[in-house]
Amino acid sequence: MKTRNGGAVVRVAAPLWALVQRFYFLLLVMAAIALMMLARMEPVLVDQARTRVTDAFSPILNILSRPAAAVAQVIESGRQLLDIYEENARLRDENARLQQWQQAALRLEAENRSLRGLLSFRPDPPATVVTARVIGDPGGAFVRTVVVTAGRRDGVQRGQAAMAGTGLIGRVVQVGEWSARVLLITDINARIPVVLEQSRQRAMLGGDNSDQPRLLYVPRGAQVSPGERVFTSGHGGLFPPGLPVGMVHLSPDGEPRVAPLVDLSRVEHVQIVDFGGAGGLAAEAVQPGAMQ
Amino acid sequence: MAVGVWNRLDQTARNMLPSGITVLLLLVGMAPVPLAGWSQVSPPYMLVSIFYWAVHRPDLLRPSLVFLIGVLADLLGGTPLGLTPLALMLSYWLLLTQRRFFLGTSFLMLWLGFTLVAAGYLLVQWLTFCVIQASLVEPKPVVVQALLTVALFPPLAALMQKLHRSYLS
Numbered sequence: 367m368k369t370r371n372g373g374a375v376v377r378v379a380a381p382l383w384a385l386v387q388r389f390y391f392l393l394l395v396m397a398a399i400a401l402m403m404l405a406r407m408e409p410v411l412v413d414q415a416r417t418r419v420t421d422a423f424s425p426i427l428n429i430l431s432r433p434a435a436a437v438a439q440v441i442e443s444g445r446q447l448l449d450i451y452e453e454n455a456r457l458r459d460e461n462a463r464l465q466q467w468q469q470a471a472l473r474l475e476a477e478n479r480s481l482r483g484l485l486s487f488r489p490d491p492p493a494t495v496v497t498a499r500v501i502g503d504p505g506g507a508f509v510r511t512v513v514v515t516a517g518r519r520d521g522v523q524r525g526q527a528a529m530a531g532t533g534l535i536g537r538v539v540q541v542g543e544w545s546a547r548v549l550l551i552t553d554i555n556a557r558i559p560v561v562l563e564q565s566r567q568r569a570m571l572g573g574d575n576s577d578q579p580r581l582l583y584v585p586r587g588a589q590v591s592p593g594e595r596v597f598t599s600g601h602g603g604l605f606p607p608g609l610p611v612g613m614v615h616l617s618p619d620g621e622p623r624v625a626p627l628v629d630l631s632r633v634e635h636v637q638i639v640d641f642g643g644a645g646g647l648a649a650e651a652v653q654p655g656a657m658q
Numbered sequence: 659m660a661v662g663v664w665n666r667l668d669q670t671a672r673n674m675l676p677s678g679i680t681v682l683l684l685l686v687g688m689a690p691v692p693l694a695g696w697s698q699v700s701p702p703y704m705l706v707s708i709f710y711w712a713v714h715r716p717d718l719l720r721p722s723l724v725f726l727i728g729v730l731a732d733l734l735g736g737t738p739l740g741l742t743p744l745a746l747m748l749s750y751w752l753l754l755t756q757r758r759f760f761l762g763t764s765f766l767m768l769w770l771g772f773t774l775v776a777a778g779y780l781l782v783q784w785l786t787f788c789v790i791q792a793s794l795v796e797p798k799p800v801v802v803q804a805l806l807t808v809a810l811f812p813p814l815a816a817l818m819q820k821l822h823r824s825y826l827s
Contacts, residue, residue, distance in 0.1 A: 391751040394725050398747055401729065401740035402790070412739050419733040423685065430689045438692040503690040504735030505700030507799035508787050511736040512690070540736075547736060554791060575796065577695065632692045 533627030
């Protein structure tokens with residue numbers, strides 16, 4: 367009885383299995399294409415899967431990123447030892463200059479305070495900062511993102527700005543329990559409203575996966591001079607205005623590009639800044655599905 | 659009896675080596691390297707592992723497993739979902755049709771074969787990404803990536819060979 371049943375199953379299943387075997391690769395290729403369509407139709411679902419997987423692998427990434435950081439530190443300290451003398455001279459110079467600036471800043475701050483008092487100015491809410499270590503940089507030619515060791519538990523939310531040192535490096539696009547992903551300003555999908563410091567010309571900073579994002583939507587006659595500093599404009603409520611981004615730089619073919627203030631290849635720690643402003647949902651509305 | 663259980667456990671662990679090393683290489687490739695311009699062209703190390711095992715022990719690195727590793731790479735790396743599995747499947751397919759040719763030939767031929775597979779893999783990825791973005795994406799980093807991948811093949815393949823000889827022969 368048993369064998370006869372088994373025989374029947376085999377009689378039906380064997381040709382079917384052979385058929386599957388024959389078109390195995392075709393099926394898998396179609397499955398890959400189906401995944402792409404799924405990512406289009408159900409971005410929330412795919413995003414959740416990404417978050418879960420990144421969260422699950424973040425401890426391993428954390429361990430694997432340590433040796434690279436250690437090697438980098440050794441190389442860096444060696445380099446510093448080599449030019450310690452010149453560095454010292456340069457720092458003395460800079461210190462003298464900065465002390466003058468400090469005096470100026472203190473004077474301006476006092477003046478500002480008294481003027482604000484006259485105008486009953488409402489200051490922006492104070493920003494809070496979460497510092498996280500960069501543990502993953504997927505690399506490759508298609509995306510520019512980093513994975514960092516801070517997540518929902520630390521108060522990170524989608525849409526918050528990520529800074530390193532003095533400049534903006536990107537925006538939080540995915541938040542897990544204890545890890546988050548930052549879309550760098552150089553990514554092909556990154557679009558950030560900016561303003562030029564001198565001319566107050568508004569423009570859009572658009573990444574193209576190269577190291578220097580482009581300046582988009584600059585009117586034809588507008589004056590864009592190299593070396594001019596670029597700040598976030600705050601339009602669209604994505605970021606607060608005035609975050610430093612980089613400096614204007616003309617590419618060999620005369621296209622205005624922005625050299626980021628921060629060397630994005632060497633970012634080890636990022637500060638995720640909560641400005642207490644709109645952020646979150648308002649920011650999402652501006653950039654729907656930016657992270658595919 | 660007890661020996662049988664341990665024996666089987668040992669064999670299972672050994673059989674998991676190809677997929678394990680592939681996932682490990684995928685994760686190692688994600689470690690940040692503080693070199694200017696590296697991130698953009700960092701080579702997909704796991705491709706070497708997949709190529710090596712697909713040629714020598716395809717029974718231990720089945721297409722379905724490679725597919726899943728590709729999905730993992732996309733989820734972790736933030737690339738559009740489906741991009742890596744698609745390219746991996748087409749490369750694997752290409753590879754299996756030519757497998758007999760690679761088996762037993764010299765290392766140089768193996769390297770040449772890898773060059774073709776890596777070029778195909780990155781070309782498919784680039785084309786698919788262009789279609790998804792609906793624009794022509796700068797191909798230069800992809801070309802550099804391909805060259806780096808091919809250049810890194812000998813040391814990585816030597817490592818695979820060593821593992822192969824010590825644990826799976």
